[in-house]
Amino acid sequence: MGVIIRAYICRSMILFLLLLAFLPAYASEEEVETVRVGIFPFSPFNFVDDSGVVQGLNIDLLQEIVKGEKWEIEFVHLSWGEGLERLEKEDIDLMLSVARSEERAKVMDYSSESVAEFWGQVFLRADGKEKNIKDLAGKRIAVVRRDISGFNFIKIAAELDIHCEIVEFATQDEVFNAVHQGIVVAGIAPQSFSLRYVKEYDLVGSSIQFSPFSVYFATKKGRHRELLAQIDAHLSVWKKDRDSFYYKSMGRWLNRYESHPRIPSWLVYTVLLAAGLVFFFVGAALLLKKTVRSRTRELAESEASLLEAQDIARIGKWELDLVTNHLSWSDSVYAMYGLSRGAFTASNVALFQFVHPDDHSRVKRSYRQSVQDGEPFSAEYRLLLTGGLIKWVSGLGRVEYDGEGLPARFVGTVQDITARKKTENELVKSRIKYHTLVHTAMDAFCVSDKQGALLEVNEAYCRMCGYSAEELLSMTAYDLIARKPEQTAARLSKVIALGEDRFESEHCHKDGGAFHVEIGIQYRPGEDAVFVAFLRDITAAKQAKEEREYLQEQLVQAQKMEAIGTLAGGIAHDFNNVLAAILGYAELAKLNAPLSSTHELEQIIKASNRAKVLVRQILDFSRQADIEKISLMPGPRIKEALKMLRSSLPSTILIEQNIDMDSGPILGDPTQLHQLLMNLCTNSFHAMEERGGVISVSLRKKTLSKADIGNIANVHPGPFVQLDIRDGGSGISLAIQEKIFNPYFTTKDVGKGTGMGLSIVHGIVKNSGGFITCESKVGEGTLFSVNLPCVEGTLVESKLTEAPSLGHERILFVDDERMLAEIGKAMLERFGYKVRLETSGIEALATFKREPDAFDLVITDQTMLGMTGLEMSQRMRQIRPDLPIILCTGYSSMLIEEKVKSLGLAGLALKPLTKEVLTALIRQGLDHKQ
Structure with missing residues (x-):
């Protein structure tokens, strides 16, 4: 069994080793991509050394980033301007140390993480007299072509109205050389780059600094985004660790100085040793003797100088023998204490005799601790002297030991620091006062360094921004200013150049909103240069100003429309008289002409009626017409109007409808509603006439709040009917939108419009x-929204539509226009009435007084010289209260209507009068009398 297990393990190990052997071969099959990197002279970030080797901080970072990746770096040597041009042409793939700008962002992609930050600086010859940017006015200034520092300088100079002659060069070396040779007065360069090399050209950095900017890795727009992502990933991780490769490389390159050749140390030591041996034996005795004399004299002089310095600095010496307790003081101590020599027993008791009671135990304890431990004595304490005088002193001392290592003496000094303590106390009080004033001030206050990091804020600033002080002190001013960083940097550069500035800005609140502030800012230069700013929230003031300007514009617009309406009403009134004559004579001629020859007269009457409608439209616009309104549902009326409109439009224009038939009711005139829709849709058709399109018409009921209505006069919140008409036409530019409702204003070609359409619509709606x-928006179409208030109930008004009727009554007809009076007389006599004609209100009243019962009815014009129709009617009614009087006018107003009602007149008629309207009014007046 054990043999089997060992065999299995051996086979597994062999397979594992074979897998390891083949893995590198498999991995090496991944294709390697060559990245061409543009290198221009920008030491220590990227440059080529004397031996032709590419070096610099960016080089180290890039090589570390692509280590083990699929990219292989190929460096291309070129100038700054060539690099930008070749990157745009894709002759290279990556550029180093590129500052971000709006122009470059159009053709380049940048890494999100920056490599370093620079300030632009002006460099001069050592004998240069220029102290600030204003001193450069009218002088020749050198910049590197397409360099961001040069661009920023030109922009700052333009903002300050400082005109310089700008000379462009290809490289920074050429810029410095031009300044060195006197071709130009100054050169522009990034600060941290140039300070290392300007000494080679005998140049110095001036105090003129401006426009901080960061440098990034950059590629052609849309290309190599994977490489930029890899760069960002490494930089983001490195920047979080102070011991990372990034910070180590920064330290190595930014703190590195060129070393100069020097003599080997072994050779120096050898030569010195040989020289010493040669001269030592020759002059040792003389040198030693001379040295002893010199040192003795120097020691005496040094001691005298030390005593003099101690007197000047108010420093006294004292010494306490720790064996005998004998205390000796120098004359300076006696003088400091205000005592004469021998004024008290010199013992260790006297050492603490004048220490202030509140400090006595502390000082004595510190002294004893020093004697016991051998540590130096150091204390600041008060002296309570004769007469209650208090002085602050600083005491220093140490223990000295004898040959056996035992404490023998305690020596020390005492210095009068009363003046210093007073200054310190005043400074503390000033700081407390400053802190109290700043942190309790109503205006916000903050301090930031040149990089924008916030160093100090007060409570008002915290309240303004919504952040706590701890949160703000971990942020920068750039995090709070709701402006583009480059605009803020340009503004701070202007502050640096001028020393102070005042401007308005928009800040971000913690809750995501924005608010406007007025900023007064100062720049305090030095090693720890800072910006000091006081800020005041002006959001409410700015909104009030904008609202005031808006209301003022509305007032001007209202006054303008009122003036135009008055003018239009006056013209319409005069035109009514002319039109009345044309229409009256045409109707008379038609009554007298044979039936076969009335066609031409009918055309005159038809044209006159069209002119009558036009006059009515003008009066509608000027609000001088008496509009008969009824409660109506607008949905069916609009449906009917759109059906008529469809037949008049070409097939290239489509109409989309979304009509709510139940919206309403509204109070209006059906004819005017029809006219309103036709005018707006005709405008939409003309806007899309060339290309065709869709007219969208929607009608709905909605409730409008005060915020929806805004500052529109005489319109109140509540239920409204909203009619929207949208087209996809050419649109209306913002510059002329405020003029479109003016009468006779049009952008259409001749023959396509009178300019009255929208003004009439405006009058109807108002x-x-x-x-x-x-x-x-130009090129995107137009939306007109008509909002009409909903009403309840029904208004019923009768219309005079009866056919002309005959009569035999006696009528007094009064009109100061002889032609109109004769037409009225002839027309009424044609229908059987007996008519007496008068062309003056005064004469008509005199005639009536002579024969008050001779007339059954009076018809009079309102506007007459000498006496108006209303005045004449009032006097006639005083004589005959039952007398029916019909008042005729070219326009109607509330004043006239109220007078007619108050006098009990029989009727009010608008000119020009047709025979049907005139005879109907007569019958109505006579029937009313009966």
């Missing part, structure tokens, strides 16, 4: 107590 909105 007259109905609703509002209309427009959303549009």
Whole structure:
């Protein structure tokens, strides 16, 4: 059995060894990919040394990353500008030390993890006078072509309105050489790279620093993402471990300095030893004698200098014999204590005689501990001197031993530190006051270093951002500023250049929201340079300002629309008189003409009625027309209008409907609703006329809140009917959206529109107590949303639709337009009435006073010179309260309607009047009297 087991084990071992032998061969079959890496001079990150070997921090990191992977590195030597061009052309696969920018991001992919961070810096000759960026105005400045530091300098100079002559070079060496030779005044380069090499060109780094940026590995956009992912994976792991390959390489390369050839140490020692042996025996005696004299003199001088320094520094010496307890003080101690020599017994008791009672036990205990253990004595304590004077002193001392190792003396010094303690106390008070002021201030306060790490924050800043102080001190300012990092870096560079700045910014809150702040920031240079910022939350103020600007725009728009409406109403009123004459004479001519020759007159009447509708539309827009409204369900009306519209549209235009038949009711005019839909759909058709498309019409009922309505005047929250009309046409640019509801404003070709369509729609919607909105993007189409308020109940108004009727009554017809008065007289006489004509309200009133019973009815125009129709009617009614009067006007307003009702007039008619309307109004007035 044992033999079988051993045989089985042997066979298993043989198979295992064979598997191990074949594994490398199998693994080696994986294809190796060559990665071409562009190398440009950027020491110590990547460069080629004198022997032609590629070296640098990036080289070490890259070789470590691809070790054991499927990539093989091939280095390509080139300049910085050539590298960028060849990467874009895919002549190389990877570039090292590339800064991120928006322009490069269009053609490159970057590693997520950066390699290092740099500040741009200005380098000058040693005799350069330029101290800040303003001193460079008008001078020649050298930059490396397409280098991010040069680009950032040009941007900062432009923002500060500083104009320089920029000279581009291919490499950084050429830049430094140009500065060295005086071709340019200064050169721009990354700080940490250039400080190592500028000395070769006798240059110095100036105090002008700007625009921090990081460098990354970069590839052609869309290529080698697997390699970038591998690089990021290694860098991410390395950066978390301070003992990783990354940090060791950083330390080795960034702290490395070139060594200069030197003489071998063994040769130096040999030469010195030989020289010493030669001269030692010759001058040993003379040298020793001279040295003794010199050292004696130096020692005396040193002791005198020490005593003088001690007097100046207020340092006194004392010595206590530990065997005899005899204490000796120097004159400085007596002077410090305000005593004369021999003023007290010199013993160890006097050593603590003047120590302040509150410090006495502490100082004495420290002294005894020092004597026992042999440790140095050190203490700061107060002295209580004659007259209650208190001084702070610093005492130092040590034990000295005799030849047998026993304590013999205790020697020490005492120094007056009262002034220093006073300064320290004032400093502590100042710090407490500073801390109290800063941390109880209403405005937020923070301090950050040049890299943006937060070093100090106050409670107001914590409240503003929603984070605790501990959380904020582990973050950077870049984590809180809701702006692009490059914009923030440019702003901080401006602060560094000018020393301070004030601006508005947007910050991130812990809960994910954003808020606006006003920042006053200062830059304090030095070894520990910091940014000090005070921040104030201006979100509410900014919102109030935006709301105020919005309301002001709404007010201007409302005033503009009101002015346009007034103008349109006035024009329509004057046009009514002209139209009334045309329509009246045409109807008279038709009544007198043979039936066979009335066709032309019918066309005149038809055109006049179209003009009448147009005038009515203008009056609707100007809100001067008396609109007859009823409670109606809009769904069936819109369905009917869309059916009519379909027949007039080409087959390339489709209509999609989503109509809620139960939405409503609304208070409106059926004709106006039809007109509104036709105008909006016609606009959509014109927007899609060339390519065709779909017009989507939807109707639904919804409840709008105050937030939905916003600041629209005279519109209140509640149930609304929303009509949406959407098209996929050319769209409306933002620049002209605010003008589309203006009368006669149009972007259509001649013959395709009058410019009145949307203004009429706007007037109809506003007259109905609703509002209309427009959303549009150029090339994506337009959405018009009409919101009309829902109502309850039904408004019933009669319409004058009766046929012309005959009569025999006596009528006084008053109109200051002679032509209109004659037309009215002729038309009424044609239907049997007896008509007296007057063209002045004053004359008509005088005629009526003479014969108040001579008339059965009065028809008068409202707008007349000297006396209005309402004024005349009021005086006539005072004479005959039962007199029926019909008032005619070119426009209607609430004021006129109220006056007509209050005076008890028989009716109100809108010009121009047709014979049917006029005779119906007469019969209505006469019947009302009976």
